[in-house]
Amino acid sequence: MGDVPMVLYVMGAGRSGSTVLDIALNSDERIGGYGELINLTRSVWPNDEYGSDGIRCSQSPFWTSVRNEWARLCGGDCLTEYRALQCRFERIRSLPLVRWCHPGRNRDLSRYGLLTRNMYLALSHVGGTDIIVDSSKSPARAYAVSRSTGLQLVIIHLVRDVRGVIWSLSKSYAKDERDGVQNEIHGRGTLRASLDWAVTNSGADWVRRQLPRESTVVLRYEDVVCDSANSLAEVSSL
Template sequence: MTDAQPVIFVGGLGRSGTTLLERLLGELPGAVPLGEVVHLWARGVHADEPCGCGEPFSRCPFWGKVGDLAFGHWRADEADRVLRLRARVDRTRRVPLLALGGLPSSGSGRRAAELRAYVSAYTALYAAAAEVADGRWVIDSSKHASLAYCLAAAGETRPRLRVVHVVRDPRAVAASWHSDVTRPEDGRPMARWAPGRTAVHWLAQNLAFELLRRRGVPVVRIRYEDLLRRPAETLRELAAALGVPSGALPFLGDGGALLGVAHTVSGNPMRFAVGRVRFSERRVTLPLGRRLLVTALTWPLLLRYGYRLAPRAEAGA
């Protein structure tokens, strides 16, 4: 495993700040941010949605070179194969089985072979992206705990994985999922979830990453609010925990960050942001009844992560 490609997997429930963290980590020396690679096959290869650089996936020079190096070239049938494998092994409902070691990659069964084949596509892509960008480590902000489990369970085919577990106050996450957000890729509204549904997903995803740490996978947890309020200190501490250089962080300052172009295939709309991004504080907008519901459903982990039962404000970018 010494020659495996180093990969930083940014995980957590959507609307928890994973895209912002990836953009900040992507400014560190040697970093190659890729966006949510789990969606590359459908949104990139098939739908030809724009890269973070603004070009359609098929016309992005970076991704064109990655596809040539990793797979010969991007093919719809290869994307279909990976999507079929994903439907077989990369599912949230399979996390308990993966957590208990129920899908051993070294076995000879069909499911073990599917797991190895699925992860092989990712490792080929990660290695090609690092080579094309002349980077030392890649960042995959796919978020899903199920993919992190697959990458960690795939035996000799797996990358050298380190996981960043991003948590955010569940009331703020629920407020975000309940708001209207437009996808810049096509102008369609992003999915909206009721606060109760968000609370259940918040609990399930965060518990899954807690279990992943207990399996011996290197997992570093950070709070989104800390990243916004103490960005330089939090980023330096995170880089040290991950064993990657942080440098002087010249892109941070004046209550925000100066971001360059990133070749990210999917993620929050801010993946397209170039230039100054400011950090701010705003009030939580959930009505009292829904806020109490989310608190009641999530309070054990909410307290474990250092949040108040009665939040005052949330951090935002």
């Protein structure tokens, strides 16, 4: 295992199939896929939510080890500080701020980059993998990570046909914490779902154009489902 992991960041609209892609990527033993890491510090740890293993994160040996390793790398528990930095740099309206801030001159962005980098390092150390998949989907987080961490970053813009997204978002779900539904979810109407899809994918396209072409790839969800081997080959070629 190398000292510094590579990060595969999946960005795109909600319900675009990031879970399917995460599972496909995770079939490689060098890769560790841990879901939407943006939520790990925003809600999972603060609310002691259930993980995919069906137990609360405070009782999970893996996630307990990750949090302890993150704290060790950061010199102490920095959850509250990091959540405040996420609110500042991981929002769509933060894109201009991140673009014009130089990490070496902006103390907060530098700190955000260090804590984020340490999170990926903690996952690599505990999980024993050289490559981390972050399926957070947020274009703003992708841009902030690219500008501040100094890590080798590959951006995967995952796009699903808007009709599939509308259909998926139209469904309602009852609260089921063990199954990952932390609160009751009401289905969205066609207009709102379409608008969310357009805004997020426009933001993702903008972020992709700010980065070196050789570090980004666009994948269609439908292609991942029908021919995952070819889709994974596109990622591996970067």
